[in-house]
Amino acid sequence: MAFWIGIVVVLLIAVVFGTRGARSEPRWGTAAPGIERCAVEYPGVYGKVTVTAARVSPRCRIRAVDAHRGVKGAGAMASDVCPAGGAAINANFFDESLNPIGLVITDGKTASRATIPSRSRLQPWGQFLIHKGKARIITNTRDYPQDATQGVQCGPLLVMKGTVNTFPELPIARRAGVGIDKDGRVIFAISAGSFTMAQWAACLQSQFGCVDALNLDGGPSAQLAVMGHRQPVIKDGVPVPIFLTAEPLPAR
DSSP states (O other), X not given: OHHHHHHHHHHHHHHHXXXXXXXXXXXXXXXXXXXXXXXXEEEETTEEEEEEEEEEOTTEXXXXXXXXXXXXXXXXXXXXXXXXXOEEEEOOOBOTTOOBOSOEEETTEEEEOOOOOSSOSSOSOEEEEEETTEEEEEESOSOOOTTOSEEXXXXXXXXXXXXXXXXXXXXXXXXXXXXXXXXXXXXXXXXSSOBOHHHHHHHHHHHHOEEEEEEEOOGGGOOEEEOOSSSOEEEOOSOBSEEXXXXXXXXX
């Protein structure tokens, strides 16, 4: 009898601790043609954190939207720039005047040049680009494809070719990020609570299948809007200058 009691106790302990560390699987729901959304719980610094994401089909149009346009202090919220039936997420870091830091390409026009920060702890930096109609994330370089039609720059690179990067110890924060999965779908994701950078990278890889992923400006800048035919998901922070947006292309 004592043997079986011991077995039962061990199984109960395994269930309790297994459940405590369990991660919810994404359950994607359609927000608009070619755009899905979901929310998952993932272990963060202080317990489980809600991560909200939009998954964008390659059939959708992705743009870098400049809400700054060279005007000191000018910015916007994700809900301001989100296309009807689309999605929007904040992108670049910026200075106290809301000037974007790093590359910004909008509809083939370069609004801000690529930067390689020499002292930033958020290394390595990278670039999210639309090049020849496809989404790409590349390592930080000034030699980006000159015929890229859309582009933003931030850091650090979280996942490259399926491998999670390693990072120095960095302050914890709410996070935002953009990734690409094996099917070429683009993931916009933000967290409602704090992650280390390593936790954030692991979340984007394991929960959303990102084979490449780039960290975007976090903290109060982290914001995502998903405007579908159902109730919208909107999480706004503070005004920021640059966004990535996605919208379905008109039916042919």
